[in-house]
Amino acid sequence: MIGQVIINGLLNGFVYALVAVGLTLTWGVMDIINFAHGEFLLWGMYGAFWIWALVGLDPLISLPIVVVLIFGLGVLTYLIVIRRVLNAQGLTALLATFGLSMVLKNLTQFFWTANYKNVTTPLVGSKSIKIAGLFIRQDYLVAAVGALLLTFAVMVFIDKTKTGVAIKATSMNKAAAQLMGIDTGKIFAITFGLSGACVGAAASLMASFTPIYPEACALYSTLAFVIVALGGFGNIKGALYAGVLIGIVESVGGYLIGTSFKYLVVFLIYLVVIQIRPRGLFGW
């Protein structure tokens, strides 16, 4: 039984991780708390839903389209809003992203009402397969594996490509990166786009089994904040491990002391870990 609980948490955790990786990119590189991150996820889900409803493409197949769309949304957000508040004092940037989240969330309500939307004929159904005595839902499995692969893809991109290294350099020292000839403005735009691409992908992976409505992503964004901090800001590997950890903690905690208290355990874990590791599990 506990094995079943852990595997469920693990599958959830990979999806949490992908959402958190997106958040940790902007947070670590630009020191911007993007309160509209959850709304990017929401727009990704609506995007996947409407492509399915209008054209008939399953969310899993339309994933690249949604990724490109939300990448664009991220870049646009940077160019229109973030660029202007990047060097402002205090919490101004936070306020800007908060306003943005209000706009994005309520636009979905304005266009498509607050009613639940569901992808009713998903490509991969909710049937379970049995592996080593454990029941694993196929759609969860596909989402988890997809999320894990994409997280690795982001890691490879950051580590191996020239743009990725430039992102890393900018996050370490903006002024030095500029002196080395890096166009930091462009890097910031790409980072924001990449952050959007991560949640766009996560949205596509989840769209087949998650009810889609304006408040759907509130929990994901709160959890993403905790995961990002737990893993250490700007640390992609940290976000992956912390995401998986939170997924398992949530699942096991829910099993041991009751489902209604599962988030209590998640938030407690953060408070405890942060006492021992004040800069997150993998912070330096």
Place this chain on the structure above:
Amino acid sequence: MVEILKKYRPALVLLLLFILIPITIGRTTDVHNVIIYILIYAMVGEAWNLISGFTGQTSFGHAAYFGIGAYTSTVLLEYYHITPWIGMLVGGVIAAALAFVVYFNMFKLKGHYFAIATLCVAEIMKTIFSKWTWVGAGDGIALTPITGLIPGVGKSAVAKLAWLSLDVRNRLPFLYTTLAMFVLVFIICAALENSRIGFYWKAIRESHEVAESIGINPRNYKLLAMCISAFIAAIGGTFFAQFFKYIDAITVFPMSVSMIFVLVTVLGGLGNVYGPIIGAVIYYSLDLIMRRLTGGSGSGLDQIVFGALIVLVTCTEPRGIMGIVERIQEKLHGKKKGGEA
């Protein structure tokens, strides 16, 4: 005395407006409600400003204290028939005690790590209170009208009791009571800002290391700021409960409530004692106007326009509304004041 009055002239003008508007141009229930909300949220905004604006420790979890204030006074009133005037003080002490215990060892966290910790504390409170049957669990607590609470009292006695219990039968007295409490909070915060403690707080905000090197213990002063802040936020919570007449964990503890305090203060001007009230006035007046223009919030159109306005303000004037005010002042005074800004 005259000096102080001169220095806080804008505050006196504001106070006059708050006294006059409810009985002159804004004599509708709608406007009274908005003014009461403005005062309550500005009160907690002032509290938030102490720790986050003056001391520089961003909190995303002030809903924890707000909720504790709301729950404590309500439980004391409903279960033990103790007036909210005492209840709010008890709530304040409990909130401050919680802040003391939880954050005793937490101020070693820097920046966002601390902010997320405060968020976690509020979320934990939300979960506990939404499952705790003694305080109504998921159903919350609806406040009984004062006449129903103590049966067999005469009408004149009820009138007196209403004051004592902060019962909102008539909105206007409640509005002025809230205003008086806000003025008190404002005076306390302004006094703190100009006290030795206030200077220490700002020193810590500007540079932790420098503050330490001149003999300030940053941890102790941050803790002090947090506890005072928690106390005031809890009092705001009591007023909210008395006004709203119904509380549950989802109404008083969620992150969206914590964000209101952040929002009104940053919108008005972070680290400025006028910030919360200016921000709250603008936030809720705009909210009211939007709702009237778009006819209800069902479509979400009011929130869209509103969010866009916030983005616009932040993009054009990063210092918030107080920044715009300062800019106008500079223009009016010409070059006389230009050097100071």
